[in-house]
Amino acid sequence: MSGTFQTQIMLSRPYLTREQIKRAQQNTISDRRVYNQKRISVFKYLCDMCVQFKFPRRTLETAMYFYQRFYLFNKFETELCYDVATSCLFLSCKQVETMKKVADLATVSLRLRSIVKVSPELLDNCKKRIFQMELRILETCCFDYRVNNSVHIDDLLVKIGKDLKLSHEVCYLAWLIAFDALKLEILLMVPQHTIAIAVLKIACELTEGVSWPNVRYSLFESDELSVGEAYFDIINFFINVFDLSDLRAHVPNNLRNVGIETFIELKKQAGLEKGLKEPENVSSDPYVVKERDFTIQERRYVLYGKRISDENKPIKQETKKEKV
Numbered sequence: 001m002s003g004t005f006q007t008q009i010m011l012s013r014p015y016l017t018r019e020q021i022k023r024a025q026q027n028t029i030s031d032r033r034v035y036n037q038k039r040i041s042v043f044k045y046l047c048d049m050c051v052q053f054k055f056p057r058r059t060l061e062t063a064m065y066f067y068q069r070f071y072l073f074n075k076f077e078t079e080l081c082y083d084v085a086t087s088c089l090f091l092s093c094k095q096v097e098t099m100k101k102v103a104d105l106a107t108v109s110l111r112l113r114s115i116v117k118v119s120p121e122l123l124d125n126c127k128k129r130i131f132q133m134e135l136r137i138l139e140t141c142c143f144d145y146r147v148n149n150s151v152h153i154d155d156l157l158v159k160i161g162k163d164l165k166l167s168h169e170v171c172y173l174a175w176l177i178a179f180d181a182l183k184l185e186i187l188l189m190v191p192q193h194t195i196a197i198a199v200l201k202i203a204c205e206l207t208e209g210v211s212w213p214n215v216r217y218s219l220f221e222s223d224e225l226s227v228g229e230a231y232f233d234i235i236n237f238f239i240n241v242f243d244l245s246d247l248r249a250h251v252p253n254n255l256r257n258v259g260i261e262t263f264i265e266l267k268k269q270a271g272l273e274k275g276l277k278e279p280e281n282v283s284s285d286p287y288v289v290k291e292r293d294f295t296i297q298e299r300r301y302v303l304y305g306k307r308i309s310d311e312n313k314p315i316k317q318e319t320k321k322e323k324v
Helices: 018-025 032-053 057-073 081-095 102-112 120-140 153-163 168-181 192-206 224-244 246-250 260-270 305-312
Strands: 007-011 298-302
Touching (some): 032 102, 057 081, 057 120, 081 102, 153 168, 153 192, 168 192, 192 224, 192 260, 224 246, 224 260, 298 305
Parallel strands (some): 007 298
């Protein structure tokens, strides 16, 4: 009896360009406005969860990466977004070693969602949903544990700030700015050290009497276009919604005059907006165009393209000469 066996191999691509992200979201997000509103609500929800458990910022940072990455390849449904976020937080706790029992996370999650009476059955169902979504989240990241593993934005702010001999005040301001950056899709586009450089640059430009040093970005394993992508993404965020930002609520006393106009001026001084170069084949790239089929029986994920190339090579069959 013959039959077919489906198999799929997928290369990890932890960071994508802006157009690649938009193309992937065409398959998963029907109403961008609703998604953005829910993303901010989920961010606040995750913040409240982290405060309850006294998690460090790196736990929140990793959870937001997982959450936004999940909806690149999975349909966005408003009813499930908080369960997805809780599962992302649970996975984040494992990744950055701030472990918590799933029952504890589920209990606080339900309480923060204003569910007054939490029955054992309700709690058990919540735990099951968290476990069920965990595998799907890992699959959207191709099980790539290199991302969010040992380096995080707040740690890198301190290290890079010291290397550039920046003051404590500048680094603290950058730390405040970086909190708002966690709400943005820039987490899906460039690594943490690049975001750290961008927020340090913004902090220098906001601080009177401080200028951004002439930095060779290659020394920090980055480049001008990647830093520019993060820089302008964060600047544009503050131009659009500064009044709703966390920076506005916690801005230092010596920067009380900072407002939307300040960031508009920074953008003018920066000149032409620069960022990641978009590939020409976005509309034909199967990684972002093709919808993920999670019903395929065997789904494999690899970190390096050579593995896929090796598997795609035709198998050469050696023919033995018949003995005379």
